[in-house]
Amino acid sequence: MINRTLRILIVDDEKPNLMVLSSLLKSEAQISLATNGQSALEKARSLKPDLILLDIVLPDQNGFDVIKELKASKATHAIPVMFITGLGDVSSEEKGFDLGACDYIHKPFHLGIVKARVKLHLTLARQRIMLEELANVDPLTAIANRRKCDQHVLAQWTAAYRKQSSILIAMVDVDEFKLYNDEYGHDRGDNALSLVAKALSEQLHRSGDFVARYGGEEFMIVIADTNITGARTVIDNCCNAVRALELEHKSSHHSVVTISVGALVIEPEQQLPKAAIKQADDLLYKAKASGRDKVCWND
Numbered sequence: 001m002i003n004r005t006l007r008i009l010i011v012d013d014e015k016p017n018l019m020v021l022s023s024l025l026k027s028e029a030q031i032s033l034a035t036n037g038q039s040a041l042e043k044a045r046s047l048k049p050d051l052i053l054l055d056i057v058l059p060d061q062n063g064f065d066v067i068k069e070l071k072a073s074k075a076t077h078a079i080p081v082m083f084i085t086g087l088g089d090v091s092s093e094e095k096g097f098d099l100g101a102c103d104y105i106h107k108p109f110h111l112g113i114v115k116a117r118v119k120l121h122l123t124l125a126r127q128r129i130m131l132e133e134l135a136n137v138d139p140l141t142a143i144a145n146r147r148k149c150d151q152h153v154l155a156q157w158t159a160a161y162r163k164q165s166s167i168l169i170a171m172v173d174v175d176e177f178k179l180y181n182d183e184y185g186h187d188r189g190d191n192a193l194s195l196v197a198k199a200l201s202e203q204l205h206r207s208g209d210f211v212a213r214y215g216g217e218e219f220m221i222v223i224a225d226t227n228i229t230g231a232r233t234v235i236d237n238c239c240n241a242v243r244a245l246e247l248e249h250k251s252s253h254h255s256v257v258t259i260s261v262g263a264l265v266i267e268p269e270q271q272l273p274k275a276a277i278k279q280a281d282d283l284l285y286k287a288k289a290s291g292r293d294k295v296c297w298n299d
Ligand SMILES: Nc1nc2c(ncn2[C@@H]2O[C@H](COP(=O)(O)OP(=O)(O)OP(=O)(O)O)[C@@H](O)[C@H]2O)c(=O)[nH]1
Pocket: 140, 173, 174, 175, 176, 177, 178, 179, 181, 185, 186, 187, 188, 189, 190, 193, 215, 216, 217, 288, 292
């Protein structure tokens, strides 16, 4: 099950068509409307709909040009586009599919057929979202998994390189977790990992903040556009939040579950992501070696 309402953008310069289609489809998805190509492109970028119903004859640019722009942009290329048009000739229909449309409906349209085809594309959209979640989310902790983390780090690196801004990379590891499993069992261990993931996530409020389960009892935090002062505050808050869970850990020196962290704030032009992650790992090792429940920085 996906936990959000699907969105449809309907683009047509004829108001009666917009009204008929939106009342037909409002029970299936959240509806947004546009009456020309420019507004369709802007709404596609900002609303990220799950399906676009696109007329071809529009006042400013035609639907073929709109779909070309949608398919050329990384932000919108994956949105399915269904033409709904008075251009009934075979060559227009073929052109629509060649440009990447997922469907082509002729006007005057039959309401039942439009609804059935839209429902089919929404089912496919739901399946796509679920697959993406399966591919990117760690099932135990419900935060991003290692695969998503690797993609995120690369994307952030490129963005920060362009903006000449700094990134925080922090490797986080739960302390003496083998002993925790030995003492309390694997199920309690799983539960502790979920609670730690939640505690870390709750300290990350900005849109550029990110946490993933990197593997086992290890997490990675990535914060874009940061400086050392801001980064230190967030990481200290993370350590305090895990300690504040007060998860009993009798075999640990600290008597509750704690984390150790290796962290660095870096400008992407100084290092490649792989080297920065290795450095964070080395710093984490240092934090472990110096008694755990500690953060080691690169300065
Ligand atoms: N319950 C549970 N345990 C896990 C999971 N993934 C990894 N672990 C356990 O985490 C433990 C990690 O042990 P070690 O790598 O020896 O590290 P540690 O005991 O935390 O010791 P330090 O890192 O040195 O503080 C292992 O016992 C793993 O089995 C998981 O998904 N669930």
